[in-house]
Amino acid sequence: MRKSSLATSNPLITHLGDFPRGDALTKILFRRAEYGINERTHSKEDRIGYLSRLSSTFYPRPEYLRYSMLFDRLVRAGYEPRRNLIEGNGPSLCERSPGIVYNTAKTLPIDGSCLLLAGATGSGKTYITKLICAQYPEYIDHGQITKGRIQLVQIPVLYVRCPSNGSLISLGRAFFLALDERLQLHGFYSKRAEKTSASTEDLSQAMSQACKTHAIGALVFDEFQDLMDASHKSSRGIINFLLSLRDTIKVPIVYVGTFPMLSLFGNDGRSARRSAAGGAVLIARFPSHDDEIWMAMCDAYWAAQWTKKPSKLTPQLRKLIYSLSQGIPDYFHQVFVRAQELAIESGHERLDEDTLQDAFDYRCQALHTTVAALAKGTRSEIHAFRDLSHPWVEPVPRRARGTK
Incomplete structure (x- = not known):
């Protein structure tokens, strides 16, 4: 990258080094959890411990x-x-x-x-x-x-x-x-x-x-x-x-x-x-289950399955994941981690719709009220949770468009 004459003459700037741009920046920001396919054969305790690695997963918007x-x-x-x-x-x-x-x-x-x-x-x-x-x-x-x-x-x-x-x-x-x-x-x-x-x-x-x-x-x-x-x-x-x-x-x-x-x-x-x-x-939170970036983020998570019977991320599972998280990345993270934890502990060893729903129902109770409000889709319900939404960025729910 060519530096301007001003930047070249200012040591406070030149010694910062070049900030990554374009693909280089995307590569730095995109993070996947450390994962090895052979780790699926490890003990239950070890595999549950590996789930903490998922916190490093990040897909830049x-x-x-x-x-x-x-x-x-x-x-x-x-x-x-x-x-x-x-x-x-x-x-x-x-x-x-x-x-x-x-x-x-x-x-x-x-x-x-x-x-x-x-x-x-x-x-x-x-x-x-x-x-x-x-x-x-x-x-x-x-x-x-x-x-x-x-x-x-x-x-x-x-x-x-x-x-x-x-x-x-x-x-x-x-x-x-x-x-x-x-x-x-x-x-x-x-x-x-x-x-x-x-x-x-x-x-x-x-x-x-x-x-x-x-x-x-x-x-x-x-x-x-x-x-x-x-x-x-x-x-x-x-x-x-x-x-x-x-x-x-x-x-x-x-x-x-x-x-x-x-x-x-x-x-x-x-x-x-x-x-x-x-x-x-x-x-804003992700607007729908078929948002391109949301789908890519889900794929990055789904690639790290420590269950013995890894499953494919189907359209039905994508819709359920969005329904249980309402487009909030941290909510999806919590449900996904708890679902793997439940699948491994129970011996079911598979991520499917029932496992995801059970994980949400019984291990993510703190999310229920918020997710229900966001799923309802009315502005009064959504904006009651100020940490999660705001009138300047929250899209009008599709079913509410054209109504008073």
Whole structure:
């Protein structure tokens, strides 16, 4: 791939390496469970244990390929205005201390933008995000590039899991914990965060300083809906903190979560998309059993059968699988794993309609209410489960079209 002259002259970008594209990207994202046909002869206990491997199965949807490209574009575009971290500043940019570099420049021309990924629970948002993050170096030491003038350690992407308690202060501390783990600083930043006052403004400023110090290319906040679901604070307070992050940190931010987080950005899809200047990707559940991507994903799972009498995936089985999962990948995963488990334990050793139905009926009771609501097909029933659907992406059920 030919690099632009701008990218070539900016070490913050060139040392990221080339991001995979096209077939190379699809190959990286498409994952099958480790499986050997001879393993069907192993003991019941071993074969049931092998079922845990199915959690690595992943078939990328077109939306996730688009998300991957937007993600990389966001990281690289965010570094363009920051070439002065390397060039033309000399040692006046920062002062040194053991293992840590602090910026002394009052302002840095860092461009801020954000990318939003929202989708149904169990649709693979976290999995795809971690796969993308793994395509970048964990960190890049620019000591040799700058000939010792600036000991800059660049972090291309920092992944932060939002705290389940919904606290904004806890979010800041989760950021510093992730930073410590990445740089192996043994709690340096986390201890500093504990000593700061319980002020969102102080935490925002501290996060901003850390982003500049370590040239963080993008911040990824996963399970972002927890800030709303658990905090019980006004949406205005959360939005104000987001605005503070964008205005103060000015580093690209990737928000990942279920559909409820969209209400933090606006009351309609257009507002949410405007809030995500780098792009917004919304992932709906699969619309039908004959969706091409859904069928390919089912095939990838079905290829790993540890039962002694492997069966063929027939059209009837495909329809039943969709009926029991309603197009939610994680629901299909649960039913498929439990069905194999039941077939092996019972000695039936075969995946068929009865085994799948029994697995759903007796081993997946937690799914029953949700699946029944989604199968009913009315908007009022579907949208009662906000983690699984949203009016902006949920298709109108076929039987409801043309009706009032």
